[in-house]
Structures are given as structure tokens and as C-alpha cells.
Amino acid sequence: MTTKIFLQQLTNGISLGSLYGLVAIGYTMVYGILRLINFAHGDLLMVASYTAIYGIAMFTLPWYISFPLAIIVTGFVGIMLDKAAYKPLRDAPRISLLISAIGASFLLENLALVVIGGVPKAFPRPEIFAKVVSIHGVRIQVLTIYTPIITILLLFGLLFIVYRTKAGKAMRAASMDFETTRLMGIDLDRIIAFTFLLGSTMAGAGGIMWALKYPQVNPFMGVIPGLKAFIAAVLGGIGNIVGAVIGGFLLGLAEILLVAFMPEAAQYRDAFAFVILILVLLFRPTGIMGEPIVDKT
Amino acid sequence: MTKERRNLLLNIASIISVYIILWFFQKYGTEYQIRILNNMAVFITLAVSYNLVNGICGQLHLGPNAFITIGAYTAALLTMSPAEKQMSFIIKPLIWPFSVIQAPFPVSLIAAGIAATIFAFLISFPVFRVRGDYLAIVTLGFGEVIRVLCNALQSVTNGPLGLKGLKPYTTIWWSWSIAIFTVIVIQKLINSSWGRAMKAIRENEIAAQAMGINPFKHLMMAFLISAFFSGVAGGLLAHLITTISPTLFTFFLTFNLLIIIVVGGLGSTTGAVIGAMLFAWGGEALRVVESPMDIGPVHIPGIPGMRMVLFSVILMLVIIFARRGITGRNEFSWDWLFSKLSGK
Numbered sequence: 270m271t272t273k274i275f276l277q278q279l280t281n282g283i284s285l286g287s288l289y290g291l292v293a294i295g296y297t298m299v300y301g302i303l304r305l306i307n308f309a310h311g312d313l314l315m316v317a318s319y320t321a322i323y324g325i326a327m328f329t330l331p332w333y334i335s336f337p338l339a340i341i342v343t344g345f346v347g348i349m350l351d352k353a354a355y356k357p358l359r360d361a362p363r364i365s366l367l368i369s370a371i372g373a374s375f376l377l378e379n380l381a382l383v384v385i386g387g388v389p390k391a392f393p394r395p396e397i398f399a400k401v402v403s404i405h406g407v408r409i410q411v412l413t414i415y416t417p418i419i420t421i422l423l424l425f426g427l428l429f430i431v432y433r434t435k436a437g438k439a440m441r442a443a444s445m446d447f448e449t450t451r452l453m454g455i456d457l458d459r460i461i462a463f464t465f466l467l468g469s470t471m472a473g474a475g476g477i478m479w480a481l482k483y484p485q486v487n488p489f490m491g492v493i494p495g496l497k498a499f500i501a502a503v504l505g506g507i508g509n510i511v512g513a514v515i516g517g518f519l520l521g522l523a524e525i526l527l528v529a530f531m532p533e534a535a536q537y538r539d540a541f542a543f544v545i546l547i548l549v550l551l552f553r554p555t556g557i558m559g560e561p562i563v564d565k566t
Numbered sequence: 567m568t569k570e571r572r573n574l575l576l577n578i579a580s581i582i583s584v585y586i587i588l589w590f591f592q593k594y595g596t597e598y599q600i601r602i603l604n605n606m607a608v609f610i611t612l613a614v615s616y617n618l619v620n621g622i623c624g625q626l627h628l629g630p631n632a633f634i635t636i637g638a639y640t641a642a643l644l645t646m647s648p649a650e651k652q653m654s655f656i657i658k659p660l661i662w663p664f665s666v667i668q669a670p671f672p673v674s675l676i677a678a679g680i681a682a683t684i685f686a687f688l689i690s691f692p693v694f695r696v697r698g699d700y701l702a703i704v705t706l707g708f709g710e711v712i713r714v715l716c717n718a719l720q721s722v723t724n725g726p727l728g729l730k731g732l733k734p735y736t737t738i739w740w741s742w743s744i745a746i747f748t749v750i751v752i753q754k755l756i757n758s759s760w761g762r763a764m765k766a767i768r769e770n771e772i773a774a775q776a777m778g779i780n781p782f783k784h785l786m787m788a789f790l791i792s793a794f795f796s797g798v799a800g801g802l803l804a805h806l807i808t809t810i811s812p813t814l815f816t817f818f819l820t821f822n823l824l825i826i827i828v829v830g831g832l833g834s835t836t837g838a839v840i841g842a843m844l845f846a847w848g849g850e851a852l853r854v855v856e857s858p859m860d861i862g863p864v865h866i867p868g869i870p871g872m873r874m875v876l877f878s879v880i881l882m883l884v885i886i887f888a889r890r891g892i893t894g895r896n897e898f899s900w901d902w903l904f905s906k907l908s909g910k
Contacts, residue, residue, distance in 0.1 A: 304698075354882060371824065372878050375881075379875045536717065543704075
């Protein structure tokens with residue numbers, strides 16, 4: 270393998286990894302507070318992509334309006350998800366909450382299937398993302414460069430909210446102890462809704478960049494990226510936002526480099542992430558950055 | 567006559583009456599009705615064995631589709647004749663032991679169960695290291711891994727092409743006999759000390775441990791037995807549909823089983839049986855919503871996928887508003903029936 274191809278694969282891996290990272294943030298935030306795998310989180314990618322398509326195709330909005338709008342819509346879909354599927358089950362056993370999450374995920378996918386149809390839709394790719402630049406002979410699509418940069422910017426924005434604002438402080442409190450948080454006069458339901466809003470907007474941004482990268486949008490597009498993003502969150506240490514992004518980068522890089530070095534292993538790519546998950550859970554269940562998870566009752 | 571004797575006789579009588587009903591359908595029923603009966607029996611086997619891990623042990627296991635796949639492929643590879651196999655495997659020839667052996671249907675079903683159990687044993691070590699959400703995602707991941715392997719290992723599974731032209735060995739006699747056998751075995755297990763230990767783990771694992779119960783041993787036991795019956799049911803399913811491919815056994819199948827046991831009542835075999843029968847029948851009855859409709863002058867074209875939307879909504883409504891499902895954790899028993907009848 271030449272250095273050129275290696276560098277090209279490296280940028281691809283970083284770009285894919287940053288997408289996993291963006292989606293993983295939502296998993297890790299919700300897990301931190303509710304101790305729940307939000308199975309429907311991956312489907313928010315699909316929601317964002319379709320909203321963006323309809324914004325451009327039906328309302329003829331320019332992309333710079335349609336994309337942010339789609340991200341906001343996804344954020345509110347996330348809040349609705351919490352209100353409909355998780356809020357009624359706050360005091361229920363964990364297994365009920367998980368089943369509700371799986372149900373919500375299937376509902377979103379099949380609703381999209383019924384309303385929009387199963388035929389993949391082409392995602393309109395604005396000119397400025399499709400350009401290809403050549404750096405010392407390494408040809409890279411600009412999108413591949415933008416993706417990690419946008420991810421890092423969003424990460425810093427998020428870290429600011431979580432560590433420097435009052436709402437963020439309340440969120441961190443809620444992830445430690447519900448009862449004490451309530452005693453401090455914090456409206457827990459609002460904080461949880463806010464968490465879903467933040468996590469879902471990240472997924473929305475991730476979804477749009479995913480669709481720009483792989484411009485075929487179908488109702489089930491979010492399932493596999495969602496699962497892998499969850500694995501990234503576990504790899505980075507669940508509950509830790511920076512860890513989620515690092516886990517995402519590592520997983521994306523590992524996947525791309527595996528395929529680059531062993532092209533015959535390409536068909537095992539989707540299984541690879543789960544093998545990593547099993548290894549992490551066996552040898553370091555807290556992940557790279559994680560602290561031991563406190564059982565909340 | 568003692569109560570035990572009476573209950574035993576009633577049990578035998580009800581099994582015989584099931585067979586009489588089946589005979590009646592076999593003789594006078596349409597092919598469509600027999601198909602639904604077959605589906606019912608396979609779903610009963612699957613749901614009752616799935617319920618053992620999810621309902622009785624309280625561990626959200628999301629990988630039964632993996633064991634069904636393993637069972638289906640094992641059974642199919644054993645019942646196909648070597649000549650058929652050579653014809654089917656056009657991309658890559660089948661590897662050695664499978665390419666020459668052929669076994670009768672019953673043997674292939676047992677082999678299917680054993681193959682699934684072996685895989686369950688291997689996966690149980692990482693699976694039961696973790697609990698709750700992690701257990702769910704690891705088992706789900708195992709299902710995905712098996713699906714990927716089915717697509718990739720073309721010299722064993724024929725890849726995405728799948729296996730075609732299996733003989734339709736699965737009759738209602740086979741499927742219902744196995745369903746009844748499963749219910750009896752699993753009921754016996756649940757009512758034994760093993761079953762009580764599993765329930766104790768579900769309620770409070772630490773307290774169960776303090777009572778001297780080894781959670782790993784008991785959970786693994788439930789997992790292996792569940793996998794065995796899932797594998798057998800996979801073999802039945804393969805010879806019912808007669809064509810298998812990796813796309814047949816996705817997470818979607820697990821989702822259906824989850825609906826069955828949640829609607830029926832998590833932790834109840836009776837519930838699982840009722841849920842499976844409702845699902846097999848309701849799944850067909852609900853085809854109405856997907857077919858084109860004419861309401862007066864208004865024509866509504868068929869909406870494919872509408873059933874799944876309804877199923878998801880039903881699952882969520884049940885889990886949010888009626889978490890106990892149809893039966894809760896109660897089981898049907900003759901004593902209960904007689905006490906109801908005598909109005910006590």
C-alpha cells in the first residue's frame with residue numbers, strides 16, 4: 270500500500286469515525302441520565318435526512334436553510350420520542366423501557382416506510398460539499414474534511430453547554446442522582462427533555478452528513494450506523510461525551526483500515542464492530558474514558 | 567381421585583383433543599388454514615422458549631433469530647441430498663462433511679437444536695458477564711454477526727442465494743407435537759427448583775446469590791434450553807417455507823417474538839402460547855389493512871408495511887398502559903379453572 274492510499278484511507282476513517290462520534294454523543298447522554306439504550310436514536314438519522322430532502326425538494330429551500338431546519342426538527346422529534354415512549358415508564362422496570370425503545374424504533378422505521386415508501390431517495394448534494402481537492406496528490410472530497418471539523422466544533426459547543434451553563438449543571442446532577450436533583454428544585458422532566466433535544470440535534474447533524482456521504486436515503490438507513498455508534502459510545506466509556514467522540518473516531522478508523530489492509534475481510538465489516546463490543550465488555554467494561562457506572566434505583 | 571391424577575388425566579385429554587382438532591383440519595381444512603396452524607405451532611415453540619430467558623429469567627435477550635438461523639441452516643443442510651446440494655452451491659462448492667451426509671428429518675431437527683445449543687454455549691460467556699441493556703445489545707449483535715456470517719461463508723450457507731427447494735417435511739403433526747413437547751418440558755423446568763431459582767434471579771440477583779444460587783449457571787441453563795428449542799423451531803420453519811436465505815432471519819423476527827411474549831404476558835407460558843396463536847392468526851387477519859379498499863366511492867390503494875406500524879403501536883401501547891399483557895405472570899391451571907367454575 271502506498272503512502273498516498275494510506276493517507277486517503279486515514280482521512281476516510283477519521284471522517285466516518287466523526288459521524289459515529291456525533292451519533293454516539295446522543296446515546297451516551299441519554300444513557301448517562303436514564304440508563305437506557307435509546308434504540309430509536311439511530312432512526313433520527315433517517316428523520317433528519319428525509320426532512321432535509323423534503324425541505325429542498327418540496328419547499329425549494331436552499332440547503333443552508335433546509336439543513337439547519339432539519340436538525341431542529343430532529344431535535345423536536347427526539348423530545349417527542351421521550352414524551353411518548355419513555356416518560357410514561359420512568360418508574361417501570363428497565364426491561365419495559367427497553368422494549369418500549371425497540372417499539373419506538375420500529376414504529377419510526379415503518380411509519381417512514383408507509384408514508385414515504387421503501388424506494389431509496391437520492392440525497393441532493395450541494396456543489397460545495399461535492400468538490401474534490403488534491404493535497405500533494407491525495408485526492409479528498411471536501412466533505413471528508415468538513416465532517417471531522419464540524420464534529421469537533423459541535424463537540425466544543427456541547428461541552429460548553431454541559432460544563433458551563435446552569436442547564437448543563439442540572440444535567441450532570443441528574444446523571445448522578447434523580448432524587449437529590451429533584452430536591453434541589455430542578456424540573457427533572459425538563460432536563461431530560463433538554464438532554465434528548467441536544468442528543469437528537471447531534472444525531473440530526475450526523476444524519477445529514479451521513480446522507481451527504483452516502484446519498485441514498487431509505488427508512489432503515491439509521492439502524493446499522495445507530496448500532497455502531499452505540500458500540501462507539503461503549504468503547505469510549507458510556508456516559509462520557511468526549512469518550513463517545515473518541516470511541517467514534519477509533520471505531521471508524523479501525524473499520525476503514527481493516528478493509529483497507531484486508532480487502533477480503535470487507536464482507537465481515539458489519540460483524541467487526543460487534544466483536545469489538547464483546548471484547549470491550551469482556552476486558553474493560555467501563556471503556557476508554559469511563560468511570561464505573563453507578564446503579565441508579 | 568386425587569387432584570394430581572385428575573389434572574394428569576385432563577392434560578392428556580386436552581392434548582388428545584388438540585390432535586383431534588388437527589385431524590379435523592387436516593381432513594377438511596384448506597391449505598391456507600393448515601399453513602396458519604403450522605405457523606401457530608412454530609411460533610408457540612419459539613415464544614415459549616424465548617419467554618424462558620426473557621420472562622422467567624428477566625434478561626432481555628435479543629438474539630433468538632441467531633439460533634433460529636443456525637437451526638434452519640443445519641436442518642436444511644442435513645435433509646438436502648448430496649446431488650441437490652451440488653446443484654445449489656454454484657458460487658462455491660459446499661465444504662466436506664456437509665456435502666456428503668444426509669439425514670432423515672427428525673435427526674436433522676435434533677441436530678439443529680444441538681448446533682444452536684453449541685453456539686449458545688460459546689456466546690453465553692460474554693453474554694452473561696453483563697446485564698440489562700448491555701446484554702440486550704450483545705445478543706442483538708450476535709444476531710447481526712450470524713447474519714453477516716450467513717452472507718459471507720458461501721461454502722457453508724451458499725451466501726445471499728440461500729438454500730432452495732427444501733422438501734416440505736413440516737406437517738401439522740410434526741409442528742404441533744414439537745410445540746406440545748416444548749411447552750411440557752419448559753413448564754416442568756419452570757416448576758422445578760431450577761425454575762424457582764431463575765425467578766429468584768429475575769426478582770433480585772443479589773438476594774438470589776445470597777441464597778446460594780449461582781446466577782451464571784442458571785442463566786446459562788435457561789439460555790441453552792431456549793436456544794435448543796429455537797434451533798429445532800428453525801429447522802421446522804426451514805422445511806415449512808422450503809426456501810431459506812439470510813434476509814429471512816433478521817432482527818425483525820426477534821421483534822415479532824418480543825411482541826408475542828409482551829402482549830401475552832412476560833413470564834407466563836400460557837401468555838406466550840396465547841400471544842403466539844393471536845399473532846399467527848392476527849398477522850393474517852390484519853392483511854386487510856394492507857390490501858386496497860373501497861369505502862363507498864373512495865378507493866384506498868394498498869399500503870404495504872401498515873401491519874408493522876400497527877404491531878409497533880400495539881407493542882408500545884401494551885408496554886405503556888398494560889404492562890402485564892393478557893395473562894400477567896399467571897399460568898393456566900385446572901385447579902384455577904375448577905375454582906372459577908365452582909364459584910369459590
